[in-house]
Structure formats: structure tokens, C-alpha cells
Amino acid sequence: MEITQRQDKAMPGANTPSRFARWARATPLTERVEFTLKANTTQQDTSGAARKRLDAWRQQEPFGQADWWQRRLQSSGLTEAELLTLLEVPTEAPWTPPAEVPRWVQVLEHTYAEPSHAPVPWPERTEGPDRSAFLPLVDPLVSRAVTQLTAALKPMKHAAPGLDLEPSVVVSTMLGHLPQVLAPVLGRAMVVELHAAQLEGLLAGDTPEARFQDFTRRLRQPQVALDILERYPVLARCVVLRIGEWESNCLGLMKRLTRDAPLLWQRFNAGQSPGALVEARGGFSDPHRGGQGVFILRFESGLRIVYKPRSLGAEAGLQQLLTWLNARGATPMMKGAEALDRGEYGWMEYVDPAPCASAEEVRRFYERQGAYVALMHALDGTDLHFENLIAAGEHPVLVDVETLFHPLSGTRTLRDSEHAVEAPPVSVLRSGLLPQQFWGTRKKAGVDLSGLGARAGQLTPQAYLMTTERGTDRMRFERRPVEMPGSNNLPRLEGETAPVLDYRDALADGFTRMYGLLLEHREALLAEDGPLAAFAHVPMRVLFRNTAVYGALLFESYHPHALTDGLERQRFFDHLWRAVVPAPDFAALVPLETEQLERGDLPYFTARADSKDLEAGSGQRLPDFFQETGMARVRRRLVGLSPEDQTRQRWVLERSLDVLLLSSQTVARPTYPFREHTQPGLRDALLVEARRAGERLLPLAFERRDEAHWLGLDAGDGGWRLGSPGPDVFQGRAGIALALGYLADVTQDARFTRLARATLRTQARLLAEEPASVVGLGILNGWGGILYALTHLGVLWKDDALLDEAAGYVRRLRPLVEKDTVLDVGAGAAGCLLALLVLGEHRPSDTLWATVDACGQRLLETSTPQARGAAWLCEAAGNRYLAGMAHGAAGISLALLRLFARTGDTRLRDAAVAGMEYERGLYTPEERNWPDLRAGAKELAAAAEGTEHFLWAWCTGAPGIGLARLSGLPFVDDAEVREEIAIALDSTLARGFGRNHGLCHGDLGNADFLLEAAATLGDSKLQERTNAVAGGILRGISEHGYLFGLQGSTETPGMMVGLAGIAYGLARLAMPERLPSLLTVAPPRIVRGEGLGTPDGRPSSRNQELS
Template sequence: MLASGLTEAALLALLEAPAGATCTSPEAAPAWVHELEQAYAEPLRAPVTWPERAEGPDRSAFLPLVEPLVARAVTRLGNALKDLQRAAPGLDFEPAGLVSSMLGHLPQVLAPVLGRAMVVELHAAQLEARLAGDTPEARFQDFTRRLRQPQVALDILERYPVLARCAALRIADWEANGLELLQRLARDASLLWQRFNGGQTPGALVEARGGYSDPHRGGQGVFILRFESGLRIVYKPRSLGAEAGLQQLLTWLNARGATPVMKGAEALDQGAYGWMEYVAPAPCASTEEVRRFYERQGAYVALMHALDGTDLHFENLIAAGEHPVLVDVETLFHPLSGTRTLRDAEHAVEAPPVSVIRSGLLPQQFWGTRTKAGVDLSGLGARAGQLTPQAYLVTAERGTDRMRFERRPVALPGANNLPRLEGESAPVLAYRDALAEGFTRMYGLLLEHREALLAEDGPLAAFARVPMRVLFRNTAVYGALLHESHHPHALADGLERQRFFDHLWRAVVASPDFEALVPLEIAQLERGDLPYFTARVDSKDLEAGSGQRLPDFFQETGLARVRRRLEGLSPEDQTRQRWVLERSLDALLLSTRTVPRPTYAFQEHTPPGLRDALLAEARRAGERLLPLAFERGGEAHWLGLDAGDGGWRLGSPGADVFQGRAGIALALGYLGDVTQDARFTRLARATLRTQARLLGAEPGSVVGLGILNGWGGILYALTHLGVLWNDDALLDEAAGHARRLRPLVEKDTVLDVGAGTAGCLLALLVLGEHRPSDALWATVDACGQRLLETATPQARGSAWLCEAAGNRYLAGMAHGAAGVALALLRLFGRTGDARLRDAALAGMEYERGLYAPEERNWPDLRAGAKEAAATPEGAEHFLWAWCTGAPGIGLARLSGLPFVDDAAVREEIAIARDSTLARGFGRNHGLCHGDLGNADFLLQAAATLGDARLQARVDGVAGGILRGITERGYLFGLQGSTETPGMMVGLAGIAYGLARLARPDRVPSLLTVDSPRIVRGEGLGTPDGRPSSRIQEQS
């Protein structure tokens, strides 16, 4: 009510008034109503002549409905241009031809408004047998002919008054904007000839084409003007101060040694509008030119990072030979509001806001799902033919009386963002070294000349008074809202449409700023515009496209933000940002090609001083982690690669243990303990602060329950670090999270250790040792009950359906019966409930039925595993890993010995031991399906069984892993051994695994969800959460 300016009394009066009473007099009707009355007062004398590019069933079929309005606008605009021609003799054009060319984009503006309602009317006419014709095509033609009858048209417009308003306003906008364009051109002609044509008159203006941008501020958009001489000039109805400032900055950088020389688009800023050089796409002549193109792109990545640019997607970039040219840079100096905007929140989820990925230039997948690939819209990664993960409305059987709209994915069209060589696109992956070199050089140049850049009279000063666009939501969200608001129900009832736009108010819950923004968004959407907001670079005020101003909306100006960004440039940040650049290219590579996993020649080796060598290598892995953290305000953010969106993408690794913050913090915490290095402990704490804030704001963002992917791992990390640091607050935090889990457990369908109830049960049992409560034990019992009730009898034993692995009954620790059985046995150890032990035994029996003696292993039955490994038809796929296969099953049996110790179990442990020693090493150094995970099984087996000979073999394995690292570097568990910071397949896990081999007395086994190995107070923390004195002494 307050947002609409309504008092309670006014609202009650409106509700009491009869329908239609709010606008009863002709004088109160808006101008568009009068325009409608006059336009349809008599039949149209002649149909509008649409240019050829406006034709087609999708665009022009239903235009006869509004042709009377279009005809009047065409006549008025033509007459106005004749008057302008007489008043501006220096500008040569033919009014009728020019109006015709400007008319070309109007159908694409009107088609979404008319389409669905007209299809409803078409079907009604067809069902009522009102259409003449023997074929579907003839009946369709008859329908469109009838639309030209004034009474038929008026009847339809009366049924859809919102449609009538939208169409009338957009036609009026087309007329007004077209005239304004030509008036501005006439006024600026001599300046334009001087700036863009060497002072020569380019001849007559022969074409003015629109439709090159979204509609903003009264339907305004970009036009490309073509003159008789062939000259083309781009008109933009906004300030081009950003483009002009960028061109000046590039000139300044070129003078100081930018290599290769950078080239921007020439721009003439006229305040509220401007003119730009038309940049024509052109091919490269050689691979050297392609290489220089990507060096320049790397330079732009650095420069846009420094200028806090965003939204630099593929449509804003033209490959003009060896020069990438940014043709739209209206989103530099992007400010932040007092609280997070939705777009800021998206970036917080996808990437730290100080990452080079934010600009939109680097490859990045968006809008993917677990089963469908996302799309890459970036300046460097977008490519033609990608299918949108969302379904869009498209016409089917068009041009017939069966025409309808269907929702289906559409293919993205080609663009001009990538260089071409010999008729083929030259994608970035073949030139990634050039991109990285260009980035490094430009970053170094900015660092070298930082003081001059920041000077009062430096090149940043040119941007100070420039209005820059501010993005609060993804433009696609606005576009979808506007498109869906043309549903026939909304076009028939303005209140219905208003209620639809009210969905925008949901944003206020997460971002209070939107309380002021939503009314401004809705006002622009109602007008048919995509919401548009700007802020001057040196101002904290926000201005809406509809004209309203919100003073002091931002907590700091865009200029101040960029100055801080430049002041924060450093060699360390350069290394971190280059790492992000490299990983974004890895994501593109993994999304578009099959990349093999590297292996190495493993050989057992026991060097002298093994424990010290292992600890030293663990420290080196941790030191590699340190510069990858994005630290700000006492928090630490991370980036990693994830394959969960139907394609690989670089983004925040989330809250979990597998790749996320919980695993990274756990590894750093224990690394700080065993190395007594305060840097690791400090970063672990900073990571947990980030975790606490994000989970506090969005607890629903975590949906899994397991130890790897879900709440189980989060609880496990908090419990361990709370004990390690003697920090009650962390244990309280874990207990608080645990209180919300019972409803999730009762509905869980994943069930396994990795992402389901079994993993949650194991973590809760560890937490219960340190924060017992009736509520926690009730949730523990609920976990056991859920596993009992979901056990499914098999031909031999029982198993649990793993929904996350393609609804299969699996063997193994992470996803199969072995892990569930271990969880049940540990709960049996607490409760003595024989049903739990019996269910565990049934799960173990199921796995015995799958055992393949010829492989001395258990098969990997996950959906897609055989195909991914190119396993021959009819053969089983086997993996020697903790997650799936002998090492994990052996570890589960070993950990369950206190509860089930018989000859069969002992034999399985021996089989797993021998099989792992024979075939479990030489792939990668990760925990999940790598050598350090397998080594953990052997380490525990030697200790549990008291086997000195096996311990000697474990030492040889550890030494062999160290030798492999020395010779090949770290091999990560992702495809292509792509570096990532996470626990199970990345750097954190390598550091943790090495630290565990060095100090198994202090570093517990994550892989068996062990309890802490230390007594509270023995770790490197103090009760108030500060590092202990022995850490402080070294810091």
C-alpha cells in the first residue's frame, strides 16, 4: 500500500466502488484511448507497407489488428520528417524511405504483445466455425483478413484492454523515438562528419535500422544509420561517457607501453545520447593476428577487473580482425548498495566480487541444472548453437488455424565475439597462453602506473560525472517477466498483470533495498520497458529509467570502489586472478571436450625422514592454498570447479566438505595444528566466518545430508574444529544446525554416506560425543529408522537405492551398502538395537553377492560409470577408490570390526588390502578416488590389525606418492587434473592426506568419519577462539 501511495482509507474507498467507477468520463481517459477511438473510427484506406525484413508469420501475422494505429504513426512521422528536411538542409534523406526502414523493427516489438492473445482468438474462431477456407492455411488467412475490419478489431481490443494500451504506447514510442533520433542527427551532423568521416559529407541517409537493444526509458533503443557513401554510425539513446572515457584510457595506456596496442570504438558523447563508430566484424589474416587478439582480450580481462566492469557478454564484443572491440561498456564502476542486491547475491554465490570472472568476459556457465547443460554467454566463451536450459515460447504450425505456442529450448544464434581465421572460428582454448600473457602484462602495467591512474588529473577523472548503468537483477529475469506479462489473462485484466509483476516483491526478503526499487521496476515494466537504473560514477544517488531519484542509495560511489580496487592491486592478487582466468578456461575445456585423467608411474619408495618429508609436503600444499583465498573483512571466499550444472563451471564451491568451505576449513585447521603455522589456522577461521554468515542468511541453500555433500560434513567440520581449538561457539553452531535436520532425514531419498542419511548419522554421532542432547539423539534415532525402513531386500541381502547415482543399488563406501552398514553398526554400538546390526549384515551380504573374484574387487554400478570409462559392452566397470571399490569397502569393514568381526569380514579386509596394494595407486593424489584416499585404508589397516609388515608397505606407498608429486606435481581428482582447492579432489585434500600420513595420531580419518584424536584444549586454540600462545609466537 505504501509503495503504491495508498492510505487505508483510500484503499477501502476503492474496494467499495463499483467496477468501472474509477474512470467514467471521457475527459479522464488517457491519450492512448483517444488515439484508439480515432484510429478505428473508419476502415483503413490502405494497409501499411512493411519492409521485407518485418515479414514472416511469427512477426507480422497479427499486425493487421493494430495497423490503424501504425498507419497514423507512420503518417505523422513522415510529415514530421518532411518538416525536418526543410529545416535542416544539411542532412539529406528521403522521408518515406527512411520511415519504411525504421518500421522494420516494430513487428518484433509488437509480436510478443499480440501473439498469445491472437492465438486464443484464432482458436475460438476456428472452434465456432467462423473462418472461411478449405485448408488450415486458408482459414488462417481469413482470420488475419478479418482483423482489418474495425469492429472486429475493436471487439478484440475491448476484450484485451491491456493489450490495446501496450500496443498503442509502443507504437507511440516508436514514432517519438524515431523523430528524436533524426532531430538529434540533424543537430549533430557537422560534428559527426568531422568525427567519423574525415570532415566529408557521407551523402544521403538511406537507412535507419533499430531493434539492436532491449527497450528502456520509453522504448528507446539502439539504431544503426547507413549513408549513401557506405558510412555507418551507431546511435545510442544514453550517455556514451563510458565509451569515450575508455577510449581515452586506452590511449593513455598505449602511450605507456600497452602491448599489443589496444583499440577501442570512437565515441561522441552528447550527454543524454551519443554516437559511436560502427565496428564491422572482420577475420584475422594469420595465427599471429589471432594470438594478438587474445593477448588484447587478456588485457581487457585485467582492465575490466580494475574498473569493476560487469555484464560484458558476447553481444557487447566485436572481433574486428586482431582487435577485440568492446562496443557497450555502460556497466563499469559498478557500485554496491547498503545491503546486497539480488545480482550481488548471485555473484556472492557464483564468485567472490573481487574476481575477474565478474566482468562477464571469461567463460562461465549459467542457468544449468543437474541434467541440462547451462549456456555460456561470456565474451570469450559464447558460441552458436548452445541450447538454452529454459524453455521459451515458440510457435508451432504457424500460418495455419492450428497455430499455437509451445515451450521448448532454443538455440543461441551466432555472434561476432570470436576471431575467425580462414572461414572458421578460432576459439580461445587454442590460445590460452596468449590470453594469460595479455592479462599478466596489462595487470603489471596498471600496477606500475597506479599512482598516475589515481591522480586527481589522471585518466579516471574522465569517468567521474558519467552515469553508469546499475544491474540489480539479471536482465533475463526482467525479459522473462515482461514476456510472461503478455499472457492473455494479464492482457484482459490490468489488475491481473499488476499482480503478476508483484512477484518482484519477493526480493525484499533477501535484499531490503528492493523495498524502494520494486515500485520503480514495476512502473517501467508496465510501460513495456526493461527496468533501467543508473548512478553517476562520483555519486551515491540512484536514478531510475522512469525519472525518479533515490538519494544516497549506495554506501559508496563507484569511483571510490574502483579506487579501492586499484589500491588493492598486488603481485599476490595478480597470481590469484590469473589462477581464476586459467580455471575458467579449464571449465570451458571440460564442458566442450572429453579430457583424460592423467596418471603417473607409481613405485613404492621409503626415503629417510619420511614423516618430516610428508609434513613438509603437506605444508607446501597448504601454502599453495593460501594465495587462492579471496579475503575480505575477516572472511575468506574460494572458487572451484563444479560439474553439477550439466556442464563445468567456475564458482563458489559451496558449504560442503567435498569441494566446499567445510572441507577447506577442516584441512586448514588440522594443517595449522600439525605444522604450528598460524596462517593456516587464521584462514580456516576466516573460511568458517564466511560459512556462518552465508548459512545464517540462506540455511535452505544446503539440501543434502551426507558427509561429503550436505549437512553431515558441515557438522563434522564444526565439531572437529570446535574440539581442536577448544571453541564452544563452533560446537554450539553445529548443535544449532543439527536441530533443523530431522524433517530432512525423514524425507531423504539419497540415503548414502556421501550425500544422504548415513553420512548425517555418522556426523551426528561424532557431534553427540561433545554436544549431547535429547533433540540430537532423537535425530540420530530418526536416521537409523530411515535407513531401516528404506532397506530393500535383494536376491542376496538388502541394499539401499541411491537416487543420486541413477537409482541404483550400489556397493561401496561413499554411495553403497558398505557405508550405510558402517553407519548402522556405529548406531548399534550406541543403542544395542539388534535390528541395526541385522540390517548392516544384510547390506554386507548384498555386496558379497556382487564381488568379482577375478578382479578382487566389487563393481562400480553407478549410472554412466561404464560409459565414462569406455568399458566394453557386457563387462563390468571397476574402480579402486575410497568412494567406490575395494579400498572403501575394506575401510568400512575395518571400521566395523568392533561390531562385526568374523572370518568373512577378515577375508574381505585382506582381499581389499591386497587388491589396493596391487592396483590402487598411480592415478591421482586425491582422497575420493586417488592415492591418498587409498593410502588411508592401508594406514588404518596396519594400525588396527597391528601389522608391522603392512606398515612398512604403507611407508613405501607414502614415499611413492611423495616421489610422484616431486616428478609430476600434484595430480588432482578432476578430469584433466584441473587444480581446485577442495577437500576430496583438490589441494585441501592433498594437504590433509599428507598431514594424516605424517601425523595419524593427531589428524583423524575423514574417510571413516572418525572422532577427534585429541582431548579438548590440546589443539591450537584458546577458549575465546584466539590462536594459542605457541601459534601467536610464530605469527
């Protein structure tokens, strides 16, 4: 049809106003401006409906914020009054047509005015109610396009040497993917029409199936079809354009095939003719740049060639680079897909998936995959998901590498506001090859689309509209998750998938060897005539948003309401502006994205590797859009390769595999045979090991300018993920910075101070940009931990700015406290209260004390009487009344007692005592412990440790409860409390060691209880036992390495279950007089003005005397 390029000879009356008026509301905003405002249409709506539409538009996010409404209007060159004028023109107005009625209108009316049309030769695979039931509505348009395309192909039948092209055969196979293009456009509107016809009694038939068939027959009547299309003029415009693009693109493909045939035979078939073209199948990619997509051509000889309507310079350059690396010792040798780049398009070899013949071949497959992980990291490749990788025997073949030399950093992307989190630092995760969760959050599971982790059977986290009761007059759409299909990305051996977890060493070895090879030949790679030069002028795709976001937005824009008026569809596309608010530099993209979406394309952007200019798929160019070219970034990346970076990136690779392991099977937490041990020179030995743990942290930091970023493992309701940790103490930046700051103080190592400060700078920036990213109030998860870390480091470094920063956050807290339902020390009001009391000693204010009182009031009003005592309901733990320090009554009671000490309000003390009494009713003498009552704790404990539902940990169980009672002795000191402390000590010494070395539920956390008890009770014998326990922990580390608090002892940098906590716990055992007990939320031990180091980490004169 080529409606944008060709004119029909005669279309009588095509430009008359009345004919245009039927379809005018289909036009998008940009075209509406041309023929409405400039034509001075004066007839206006006086009902007020237009004003309501305008108000609704203005209230749409983010247009209620700042000046975003004005920015949106300016992007279309409109004032608000002009937009209102466009909205005011009523449906029945005599629209003034533009100088030339749009071609799609001419084609539409001319086609449906014809008395008949040839049947459409739909391939059999398009049959079925899902894809083709409503196609009769547009059969006249498709028939017209088929007729014109067939006629245009006839002269090409023998136009190229060795190519036999039968037009009818080729066109029939090309039709195969057209239903999947049209079905989303037609589906929901046609279901509305189906139900309307059924309700009006227009459908004949005794069964739902028969009435459905009658509806499809009615769609073949031209007047019925035209009536429907008039009700949905946007739909009419969309289908005419889509069908026209299909015709134009198919014709363009065949022209390119006939022109390039000799080159293709030479490159892909040893110079021999492959015989007749028997199939040309499309639909293998998203539509871009006028509906263009990938086709696979199959010839009579069996040869298959892949056609891509874009430059294949990246694929050709990669093939050259692999050859270059092979010549310099790449082991095993790498193999890419053969490509013929023709500038605006290209041809690729079809890669057949094939199994491996042996385990050794599988191993080599994963070694090559490891090499690709290193290479794609160096080339700044992205989007290498499972569909872009084919397992061809022992060779992983990347079949789509259009996103190399990506000019965006990891944090400069547009993100949907619902899932906005700090982007991971630049790492090997960025390529998309390594296992990772996409679209997930802490509360919602994502899906693994990676080249190495994707697998069949996963459910999408989003619900998609799917049809139900198909083929009946009850057909409707329902939202539900979709099961992900399998692919050919993983190797197979003896009929079974050979998973990467069985070959993780091979993957890591391949990564290490390729990284070393790149490091060894870096100068040659960077040379002006080196292999990177082949990529310099290649247009590389730039991804600003996840393609799935575009796809969902386009699909939802085919809602029946949006299909009645182009302005309603425009308003829907304006949701794109939401993600621009935190990244205003990208505002210029939204009109370009909208224009492409409006045409039915997924937005497509490119930038030449050596250029800062951005080009949109619609043809517009934004000069100097990027601060740096993709080539410059890659060169900088290569210069930055180092043994330290290699260690860091390999750590990320290994942790990504741990996530895959933890997500796919139950893995127990670690244990080891613990024995107390008398360690000579214990204090020095503890400090040496603490420094060693800190030095292990150093290479895991991703430093950028004056900031430090981290990656860590986290588990929530959404499952395991490897990503940037949050701002919290438990696993996040606050805890890491706190540990590094104190480690610097006791070791006098300025590297730790520098990294702690860099981490705090990252924290401050992100909190300023997205304060809503803080979830919770507590000392472990939430604002409490942030305040606590800033207070300690502000005092330690004598840094007023940090104390002021902490004080500035306090104003955010009271509304959160008043709504808090978590309540506990870990994530609720109790933890916030404890932190505020510490901060209040250094930055008191009316706001702070009012918030402190609000915390106390919230804990009092949520205290719930029990059969014995009172307790607090914890929603986060399955609506249970818990015991324990982190999540239960012990920790909440301690917080109330500390507030009682400040205020003297006896209600606080009474509530605390009631909480202790509740826990006494739970005590189990046979276990000498208090049970873990969290939902699922019994099952998890049994699976992991063989015990029923008791833990010996700071968070839950005897050590934490004993520590809470010990810390509360200044306020409640009686025989019962003293007995509980003694029981907790005995129980902890008997059963509290030999699990892991963490603080939360590990040996160092339990040792902190012993340490505090020995000092508080003045018990020298207990101090001797504590020293022996510390020696046993050191011996355990020496024999088994660090054991972390995550399942499988997965290494992570965080405080409570990771490296930071191990470093802190060891340092505290060595120097308890200087390091406070984090586990009791203790205040700084250093008196202000007597810090052990200057803010930049240099030793003070006093430090030199002490050391």
C-alpha cells in the first residue's frame, strides 16, 4: 500500500470536508494543531466537558509538580488556552480539512467503497480465535495490500542470478506475522463491539460459539466495518498505517534481496545458488522505524539467512575482534555469527541451536560465556538477554549486539517511578548475560531474562491482558501473569539442560582468562588502528527505558476509549513524563518517544560510537545530547582495567550465581565445629583479622568520583536479588560506612575513612533525590539506622555537617511514626526511638523530642494485653506477637525503658515490664530459650538446622533477650531479670556458637552479649570465657574462612550478615572501650572533642600516644 509514498490515481471527493470530518478525531496532537488552530476553527463546546478533560490532563502525574505542565505544553508548542481550544471542538463540528486530506483517510474510504476484494491468503498458522477472529474487519485493507505487493514483486521473479522468487508464495508467508501486529490494535475494541451486538440481539445462533461466528461474519459487511471504524477512528488510522507499513517493508526487503543476492550466495552459501525462496517469515523482533523488523528467509536448498533492517556494523566489528583475540591466545577460541553489513540493513547467518556432545563441550561453552562476560564488560554492552544468545553446541553465539559502546552510565537512565531504585554501579551485571532479576522489587518477584539464567516456566511479575472464553460471545480480557517460554540460550547434554550452576568454575575461569587477555593487549586494543576502530562509525542502539515499558504502554494505548480520540491517546502517552522528573535532562526525549509510539513503533534511538549526537527512529537528531561518546567511554573502561577491578567483577559474577542458586533451591545457613580457644596476643590477633576483613571490603567498592557504591545480596518477598543495597544499617550503606569509620579509628588506616566518607556522600545524594526510597523506621531497616550511623560518625570525626544532616532528616519522621505498624527495633518505632535518643544528646531540638514522644505514644497505644503481660503485633512477621530483641517484646521494652529514663513517665516502664512478662510466659525450660514465633520460622529452622523453632541469636532467642535485659538493668533490676540474664548466658555459651560469624544471628553477635555482660556484671570469669570464645571465632575463621549469615554463606558486604559486621565485631572484641555495642543501640563511647582521628582519617597526636 505504501500510503506514505504513493498516490492513487483517482479518489473522487477525497478532499471534501465532510469526508474528512468522519475521521478527524483520529489525528494526533501535532496534526490536530495544524488543521484546527491554524484554520481558526471557531465552533466550540459550551458543555464544560473540555475543561474537565483539560483538568484531568493537568492532574495526571507529574503535571501537578513544579513547572512540568508548562514544560509539557512547550514541548508541543502550545499554550494552555490553545490546548483547551483543541479539546473544545465538538464531535459534530464541520472540521476544516488540511490542504491535503491524509493519505490514510483516502486509502480507507477508497478501499471500503470497492464492491469486492480478493480473499486474503492467510497462512494456516494464523487461524484461531486469539489471532485472527477479528481480521475480517480489515480484510479489505489487507487484500488491497496483498494485491499491490504481489503485482510489485512479479518483475522480480528472476531479477537476480540464482534467485527464483514466486510472488504468491512469498507474499503468503510474509503475511504470517501480520495478525500479531493487528491483533493488539483490534482486540479490546472488537470485544466491546461483540458484547454490544450480543446485548442488542443482533447475533444469530443458538450457542455462544455460533453467535461469535455470526459476529465475525458481520465484520465482512463493508458498512458494518465502516460503522465500527468510525466509532474508533484512531483504530482505523492505526490499522491503515500498520498494513501499509507491512506492504512497504516487505517490498523493500525483496528489493534488497534481489540486489544483494550474489553477495549473499558468496558469503553464506559458498558461492552457490540456494534455489527458490520458499519462505520469508517476520515477527522476530519489536517494530521500529515504521514497523520494520527481522525476517528469516528460507531457500529451497535449506539455507536460511536472517535479514535485519539496521546496520550490522556492530556484529561485523565483533566478529573481527573475536578473530583478533583468537590470534592472541583466546582459550578456548571464540566464534561469532557471520554478518554482512549493508549500511542501513544487513544479513546474518542463521545460527541453529545444537546440543553438546560431552561434558567437556559444556565446560568449554561456559568458559566462552565467561569470556563474553569480560568482553561485554570492556565494550560496555547491554541488553544481552536470553533471546539474543543461542547455544550452538559448545559455542555460545551472540546474535544481536546492537547495544555495545553504550553512551549512558549505569545511573543515567529513565526508570518507571514505581520501581525507581539506585541503579547498580557499573559492573559485569550491566551486560544482561549474568543471572539477575528484572522488574522485581523487594516485595514482588521479578523474572530472570538473562543470557545465563533465563528458564522456561517463570511467571511475569506484571499481569497482562489475556483473552478467556475465546471463540464465544462471552469472550473477554482478563489480567493475569504470563508463563515465560523457553529459549535456546543454555547448552543441552543428553536431552537435558546443562545449568550454569554445575559449571560455575568454568564460567569464572573463562572470565578471568579473557579479562587477563584484554589487560595484556590493552595498548594494542586502544591503538588508533586497533580493532576498536571498526566500531567507530557504527550506529549503536541506546536504551533509555526497558523495552517492556514501551511495549506495555503501546498495548495499553489500544484501549477502546483511547481509540475514539487521538488526544485521549496522546494523554495516555504522557505517562512517559513521570520518569523524567528525577532526570530532567531527558525531557527532550518524550516527544520523540511519543511520536514513535503513536505510529505503532517501539521507540528506537541510536548514537554512533564516535558521536555525542542522538538520533531517533523517527529521524530527528539531538546534537551533543551526550557528554561523552560511547567510544570514549569504552576507551576509558579499557584504561581502567586492573587486577583490582578484575577481583571486583569476578566477585559480582560469583554472587550473581549465588542468587541463582538461592532462588532455585533451599540452601542451609552455614555451621562449623566451634571450639573455645585460648589465643595468644588475643587483642592484636583480633585487630589483625578485623583489618583483614576490612581490606576484603576495599576492592568490593565501586568508586566513582568522590562516591562509593556497593552491590549486595538481599532477600524479600520478591526473592533474592543482587543489586545496590539500600540506605539502611542491616545490609546497606549506613552500616557499611559505620563499620568502616570505626575500623579506621582503631587501625589508623585512612583508606577506611575515605571509603566511609565516599559511601556517606552517595547516601546523602540518593536520599536527597529519592527520600521515599527509605522503607521503615528501625535501627536495622529505616531512618533509625541512618540517624544512628550519622550520629556516631559525626561524633567520631567531630563533623558537625553529619550531625546536622541527621538532624535535618528528623522532620520527616513523625508522620511515619504515627502510622507505623511494624513497631519493633529492627524496622519500627522502637528502633527509631532508640536512635533519636542517641542523636538527641548531640542535636536536641523541639522537633526531635516531639518525635521521640510520638514514638513512645505509638508503642503505648499498640501494646496489646495477653494472657500474661502485653505484647506488640508485628505485621511484617505474619501478624504475630513476637519475643526477642530485633523483632519482639524484648527490644521494644528496652526502648520504652530508655525513654522512661528521660521522661519519668511510669506508663512507659509499666508497658516495658508487661512486655518482659509476656516473654516469660513463652520461655521453654527444656530448651533454655524463647521460641522464634515468626511466620515460617519453624519450617525454616527445621530445614536449615534440624531444630524446631528456636534460635540462639541476637535477633531472636536467648542472646538478644539476655542483652536487652542486661541493657535495661539501670531501670528494671530484680531477681527475675537477673535470673533471665543468667539463663541467657548459660544457654548462649552452650548452644550459641558454631553457626556463622555475623552479628545478626551469628557468633560475633552472640559474643557481643558475653562481652557486655562481663563488663556490666563485673564478672572476670565470664570475661575469660568471652576471650576463649573470641579465640574460638578466630580459629574458626582460620580453618573455614569467613562464614556469612546468608544461606549458603554467601559473601555480602553489609553490616549484620556480611563483611562489614565481621570487621566491626572483631574490632569491638579487641577494643570494647572504644567501639560501642551496636546491638544495644549504644551511644558513642568517645567524648566529643576527644576523637581518635581527624575527619580525613589522619592520626591525631593522642592516637599516636595510645598506639
